[in-house]
Amino acid sequence: xxxxxxxxxxxxxxxxxxxxxxxxxxxxxxxxxxxxxxxxxxxxxxxxxxxxxxxxxxxxxxxxxxxxxxxxxxxxxxxxxxxxxxxxxxxxxxxxxxxxxxxxxxxxxxxxxxxxxxxxxxxxxxxxxxxxxxxxxxxxxxxxxxxxxxxxxxxxxxxxxxxxxxxxxxxxxxxxxxxxxxxxxxxxxxxxxxxxxxxxxxxxxxxxxxxxxxxxxxxxxxxxxxxxxxxxxxxxxxxxxxxxxxxxxxxxxxxxxxxxxxxxxxxxxxxxxxxxxxxxxxxxxxxxxxxxxxxxxxxxxxxxxxxxxxxxxxxxxxxxxxxxxxxxxxxxxxxxxxxxxxxxxxxxxxxxxxxxxxxxxxxxxxxxxxxxxxxxxxxxxxxxxxxxxxxxxxxxxxxxxxxxxxxxxxxxxxxxxxxxxxxxxxxxxxxxxxxxxxxxxxxxxxxxxxxxxxxxxxxxxxxxxxxxxxxxxxxxxxxxxxxxxxxxxxxxxxxxxxxxxxxxxxxxxxxxxxxxxxxxxxxxxxxxxxxxxxxxxxxxxxxxxxxxxxxxxxxxxxxxxxxxxxxxxxxxxxxxxxxxxxxxxxxxxxxxxxxxxxxxxxxxxxxxxxxxxxxx
Numbered sequence: 001x002x003x004x005x006x007x008x009x010x011x012x013x014x015x016x017x018x019x020x021x022x023x024x025x026x027x028x029x030x031x032x033x034x035x036x037x038x039x040x041x042x043x044x045x046x047x048x049x050x051x052x053x054x055x056x057x058x059x060x061x062x063x064x065x066x067x068x069x070x071x072x073x074x075x076x077x078x079x080x081x082x083x084x085x086x087x088x089x090x091x092x093x094x095x096x097x098x099x100x101x102x103x104x105x106x107x108x109x110x111x112x113x114x115x116x117x118x119x120x121x122x123x124x125x126x127x128x129x130x131x132x133x134x135x136x137x138x139x140x141x142x143x144x145x146x147x148x149x150x151x152x153x154x155x156x157x158x159x160x161x162x163x164x165x166x167x168x169x170x171x172x173x174x175x176x177x178x179x180x181x182x183x184x185x186x187x188x189x190x191x192x193x194x195x196x197x198x199x200x201x202x203x204x205x206x207x208x209x210x211x212x213x214x215x216x217x218x219x220x221x222x223x224x225x226x227x228x229x230x231x232x233x234x235x236x237x238x239x240x241x242x243x244x245x246x247x248x249x250x251x252x253x254x255x256x257x258x259x260x261x262x263x264x265x266x267x268x269x270x271x272x273x274x275x276x277x278x279x280x281x282x283x284x285x286x287x288x289x290x291x292x293x294x295x296x297x298x299x300x301x302x303x304x305x306x307x308x309x310x311x312x313x314x315x316x317x318x319x320x321x322x323x324x325x326x327x328x329x330x331x332x333x334x335x336x337x338x339x340x341x342x343x344x345x346x347x348x349x350x351x352x353x354x355x356x357x358x359x360x361x362x363x364x365x366x367x368x369x370x371x372x373x374x375x376x377x378x379x380x381x382x383x384x385x386x387x388x389x390x391x392x393x394x395x396x397x398x399x400x401x402x403x404x405x406x407x408x409x410x411x412x413x414x415x416x417x418x419x420x421x422x423x424x425x426x427x428x429x430x431x432x433x434x435x436x437x438x439x440x441x442x443x444x445x446x447x448x449x450x451x452x453x454x455x456x457x458x459x460x461x462x463x464x465x466x467x468x469x470x471x472x473x474x475x476x477x478x479x480x481x482x483x484x485x486x487x488x489x490x491x492x493x494x495x496x497x498x499x500x501x502x503x504x505x506x507x508x509x510x511x512x513x514x515x516x517x518x519x520x521x522x523x524x525x526x527x528x529x530x531x532x533x534x535x536x537x538x539x540x541x542x543x544x545x546x547x548x549x550x551x552x553x554x555x556x557x558x559x560x561x562x563x564x565x566x567x568x569x570x571x572x573x574x575x576x577x578x579x580x581x582x583x584x585x586x587x588x589x590x591x592x593x594x595x596x597x598x599x600x601x602x603x604x605x606x607x608x609x610x611x612x613x614x615x616x
Contacts, residue, residue, distance in 0.1 A: 026571070029568065034326065034599065058112065066353045070137070071112070071140070075136040078101075079144065094147075094148075105160065109167075110134060118172065120174045120176060131195065136194075136198075141161070169214055178221070182223075190235070194232050194235040196215035199214055199215035229278060231354075241253070253305070269294075271609075272320040272321045287355060295366070298314035302369075302389075303378075315434060315525050326598075331355065332351060373387070373398045385401075397421075401421060402419075407571075413437075413494065426480065430476070434524075439455060444478050498510075500520075501609075511614050524573070532604040548612045548613075549613065551615050559577065560574070561576070569597060569600050573594070
């Protein structure tokens with residue numbers, strides 16, 4: 001039996017070490033707290049041990065939705081909480097759950113119904129459901145094992161589960177099976193291909209490359225987008241990227257990049273940065289798991305290539321898709337769309353059966369990306385130091401440096417970075433500058449005195465009809481022997497910009513003064529919308545042809561405000577505009593806010609595609 005070698009152990013324990021050094025604050029902390037509040041304080045349904053383990057116990061006296069996807073909820077819960085644990089209480093629950101769960105592993109290594117045949121002639125949607133859940137469980141067990149490598153029985157169970165998949169691999173991968181489950185949605189062939197994530201983790205944990213050899217076959221078996229389940233499709237791509245992270249084989253990266261470009265070219269990525277639940281043009285709802293997967297895939301590609309496009313997509317997805325997907329209960333799930341934005345729907349889909357845990361798991365990857373050693377950036381200049389990839393509030397550590405990042409009060413796009421620990425050697429503190437920023441000002445302060453100040457304007461910020469996501473990336477920074485208490489302040493300036501359905505960007509003075517045009521409005525990373533919870537009269541029938549009146553750019557920029565007393569879930573910009581309603585006369589006012597702020601209230605209409613024209 002293979003065990004960890006020391007380098008592998010170090011890599012797999014990295015998550016636990018990073019977790020111990022980070023202390024998130026602001027919106028990230030608030031959203032993570034929402035999920036844990038869901039786990040511990042909301043009782044419909046309550047996340048009891050019996051509830052979590054129902055998909056492996058399969059007790060007829062305790063029916064729970066989707067328990068045929070054996071290991072889906074239990075595995076996701078184990079993995080997400082293991083990597084996001086808040087301390088001893090969470091860890092005690094994990095140990096208790098794992099000890100009970102392992103009792104239900106079948107003789108052949110599977111979890112779930114023992115009587116399901118995996119002969120090729122029998123494999124269909126029921127077998128795919130079991131494979132899906134077992135795949136999520138394999139990942140969860142191994143992520144738990146990353147935190148607790150002394151739990152050797154968990155590795156043993158994972159090996160037995162991985163060997164079960166290898167035993168049924170050939171029967172499940174036949175063309176006949178693929179045809180049989182084509183079009184079966186969440187029971188489709190992606191239930192098989194998504195196993196590559198767990199198999200790669202198992203290879204890392206054991207050193208046995210037979211698991212990676214099987215995992216690397218999955219991407220080639222993944223069919224074109226078609227009408228497939230986006231969560232399973234993206235999970236398979238993430239698994240393929242994980243193999244690249246281990247082997248550095250360029251063809252693996254190239255394959256995923258080509259699939260990613262296909263997502264963009266096909267229009268699958270929406271203006272809010274996320275995808276729908278299925279690759280269907282007429283489909284009307286998203287899925288929190290999909291948004292989490294797309295965010296994580298973008299972060300993987302950025303880490304592998306250093307290409308700004310990927311981080312820009314990750315940032316847009318985080319602020320406007322994943323955040324918007326979170327419900328006031330803390331759950332992630334399904335939001336519905338009507339062509340103009342979000343709309344309420346019957347039976348609000350707070351998807352406690354998958355998305356709640358998968359959304360939390362995505363935050364782990366975000367936390368691990370905020371601050372990293374400069375040397376990990378593929379395009380690094382070789383100077384020692386750290387790199388801030390996302391300006392997110394909290395305390396962060398890397399390369400023997402510890403920082404505190406905080407927003408400067410009353411300046412929504414200004415941040416203060418305070419050094420709390422630094423080595424005695426020269427270090428560069430580098431900050432990624434997003435390409436929506438028109439102007440960046442940097443100040444370095446030591447002993448209360450400003451020792452350096454500089455400003456940089458984006459050369460291409462006034463490009464006519466530029467794309468929303470641009471390939472070029474920028475960075476600002478300062479190198480010195482940093483001392484505890486030294487500070488760097490970053491001021492980002494931008495104007496609201498307008499994006500059409502073709503992803504072309506316009507400034508205010510490029511908008512028509514006559515006939516209105518349909519546009520979405522961005523400010524910084526935020527997609528702004530009209531929220532019926534705070535603007536109930538705007539969506540009074542008929543509202544489809546309401547027209548937002550856009551003043552000249554300086555007046556428009558002055559119309560942006562922040563509520564400094566608001567909590568972290570409402571800390572985005574507010575844009576106050578005049579508008580004409582299509583059902584009654586007069587000039588009225590409406591306030592736009594980030595679409596991601598829906599987690600503060602029950603579902604309602606939130607539009608972000610509007611008719612706009614210049615007000616003069």
